[in-house]
Amino acid sequence: MTARNVASDLAPRPAQNVAPDLAPGFASNAAPDLAAGRDRSDGVGADLFREALGRHASGVVAITAEVGGAPVGLTATSFTSVSLAPPLVSFYIADSSTTWPRLRLARIFGVHLLATDQADLAARFADRGADRFGPPTAWRPSEEGVPLIDDAIAHLICDRHETHAIGDHWLVVGHVRRALLNRRREPLLYHQGAFGGFAELP
Known part of the structure; x- marks a missing residue:
């Protein structure tokens, strides 16, 4: 890695x-x-x-939504699949997040599985002081109005299914209504405070 x-x-x-x-x-x-x-x-x-x-290596996603006519988003490493039938996914967000008060208002959100060369974007979406959707972030609205981040390896458009307070975090479960795939790119990973990617074994 x-x-x-x-x-x-x-x-x-x-x-x-x-x-x-x-x-x-x-x-x-x-x-x-x-x-x-x-x-x-x-x-x-x-x-x-x-x-x-x-020490647990995880995938990296960006969560996006449109709230009050403006895009909101953040980086998460807590994304996981939940169920095939119905198709459910989830992520956790800290109760202290400055993005959560707006994101929690969204009924539809996007999960974008980021590619290896999108570490800068992941860091920008994790920076509280950054203009996350300004240049150089490349994005476009989906037909549902969800901001779609260009060049992600997959986009999942989700209806918010359930939200629960658990400890010092919120668990957000989404019902996937649509998926878009980019099969030509490799995933971004997060491990011990660093972004990285797969390396081929000898």
């Missing part, structure tokens, strides 16, 4: 603030004994939990 470090405000996996401040290696040199990282009253310690989840 080729990687590029990124400092960003990603919409994280559940209970994980995907952050650039994770240090490599476990907090304890005694690999099988992680008792030092355990809070007996509330489970594992937050820093160790965040580091452990950061």
Whole structure:
């Protein structure tokens, strides 16, 4: 996996603030004994939990919607499939997200599976101070009005199916009404605070 470090405000996996401040290696040199990282009253310690989840490589998506005549969007690494029948997908978004108050108003949203060369776009959509839909972001509205990001490897147009508060995050479940595929591109991945892609094994 080729990687590029990124400092960003990603919409994280559940209970994980995907952050650039994770240090490599476990907090304890005694690999099988992680008792030092355990809070007996509330489970594992937050820093160790965040580091452990950061070791899970995940795909990277951009979530977009049109709210009040303006596009909104963010980067998420918590995207997953839920069901084939009906076709359901989900992602998590932090309760502290500055985008969530607007995104939660959307009844239809898009999930865009990003390609390897879209790391800059993923970082821009994770930056709270960025103009996410301004240049150089290339996008167009779908027939439903959802902003479609150019060159993503797949677009899923979803009706919002369910929304639940879980811990310090919101779980958003979408019912996929339409899918558009680009089969000629490779996926962008996120691992230990860096974006990257697949490398062929020898």
